[in-house]
């Protein structure tokens with residue numbers, strides 16, 4: 493099929509490449525000329541495992557191309573996917589101006605039937621607004637349908653998630669549009685759930701909120717574990733073994749971050765308020781998430797006594813491993829907090845340093861080229877992102893290079909007993925303080 497993706501970021505580019513991989517002919521549109529130039533030059537603007545080879549292969553096979561022209565995209569695709577940003581506003585509600593703009597742009601070039609699919613994460617009832625906008629600006633009589641097809645991929649495993657999704661949700665109001673959407677997804681051999689548009693939109697916010705709720709549940713447990721001397725990892729294993737609960741997303745840590753959970757939970761709260769059905773449970777989820785980072789910083793301050801002029805190493809800047817994405821990264825919030833209290837911070841991340849260097853905090857920290865270089869002379873090490881490379885650092889070398897042996901492990905990455913054996917004082921999340929045994 494001929495498909496168009498409007499917005500070629502983390503979601504649009506990966507989706508476009510995966511659609512091309514299963515045989516569709518895909519045009520990816522982006523209104524950022526620099527991004528399109530980069531893509532046309534054969535480079536990938538983001539780090540996502542497996543994406544570069546997929547893009548190159550499908551560009552070479554002439555199933556994937558890039559343009560800045562929405563007109564070309566509308567002309568090409570029988571189905572037009574919208575994958576533009578839906579950022580938060582100050583009050584938590586979504587800024588839908590990118591979606592509205594694309595709807596107007598599409599309507600300008602619409603000559604014959606198209607399915608216009610919202611893949612961006614949007615509040616319930618956005619589809620109705622998109623249809624209304626296109627109807628208002630398009631030529632009279634031109635036919636189209638609007639569909640909601642939320643995306644559930646995770647950064648860091650986006651290609652795998654797209655190629656083998658748990659489910660595909662198609663929210664549509666006409667058989668014609670739903671049939672075309674089923675054809676798009678046929679090659680993926682995944683379970684398809686067909687719903688009305690409003691339900692599909694709600695599924696996305698409800699799914700992300702539930703995952704965030706699971707994380708906050710684990711984080712709330714971590715506090716009781718610390719107070720009682722229990723181990724949150726064992727508790728998570730114990731409850732997660734029940735299939736009705738499941739072990740995934742019960743990892744206590746610094747709280748959820750990234751470009752999606754914080755904004756989507758705020759957006760769901762805002763739309764529920766607007767509907768007159770306040771979702772107060774989610775406000776508690778947010779509160780626990782904030783409390784987790786505050787407690788972590790309190791723990792560092794309590795252990796180190798004074799933060800001013802302390803030489804600290806921070807491992808990890810990305811909001812999670814296997815990505816270079818630093819948007820709303822909790823790791824960066826931790827660094828900013830330490831810097832604001834006068835600490836002398838050196839940071840290292842395997843993939844996210846270039847993106848981090850573009851942010852305001854960058855001028856106030858030093859960037860190292862390896863985990864051990866970051867830790868050289870440090871009076872404490874803070875682990876903020878659970879990159880596998882950090883788990884394999886030689887603890888004996890780490891001990892030798894640091895000035896004082898303290899590890900604050902915000903992601904429970906290091907084995908506390910091993911750390912203690914090598915002479916460290918170790919503080920994880922929900923696992924108490926383990927004193928040095930060396």
Ligand SMILES: NC(=O)C1=CN([C@@H]2O[C@H](COP(=O)(O)OP(=O)(O)OC[C@H]3O[C@@H](n4cnc5c(N)ncnc54)[C@H](O)[C@@H]3O)[C@@H](O)[C@H]2O)C=CC1
Pocket residue numbers: 498499500501502503504521522523524527575576577578590593594611612613614643644645646647751752
């Ligand atoms: N990043 C993720 O893991 C996931 C994101 N989502 C949702 O997908 C949407 C997009 O997110 P990302 O891909 O992360 O954002 P992104 O910022 O990486 O990409 C969006 C792209 O849209 C382009 N764009 C903006 N306005 C445009 C226009 N008028 N015409 C053409 N291109 C335009 C931007 O230049 C940018 O390249 C958001 O609603 C997000 O919540 C959903 C699932 C996963």
Ligand SMILES: O=C(O)[C@H]1O[C@H](OP(=O)(O)OP(=O)(O)OC[C@H]2O[C@@H](n3ccc(=O)[nH]c3=O)[C@H](O)[C@@H]2O)[C@H](O)[C@@H](O)[C@@H]1O
Pocket residue numbers: 613643644645646647648700703707740741742743744745746747748749750751752753811812822
């Ligand atoms: O809507 C979205 O954009 C996406 O948001 C999340 O994906 P993503 O943000 O890429 O990453 P996650 O793996 O979900 O992690 C989000 C945050 O939660 C944290 N997390 C995750 C799991 C856990 O057990 N504990 C925990 O603290 C991570 O460190 C990270 O900061 C969802 O998992 C995707 O299904 C969804 O499509």
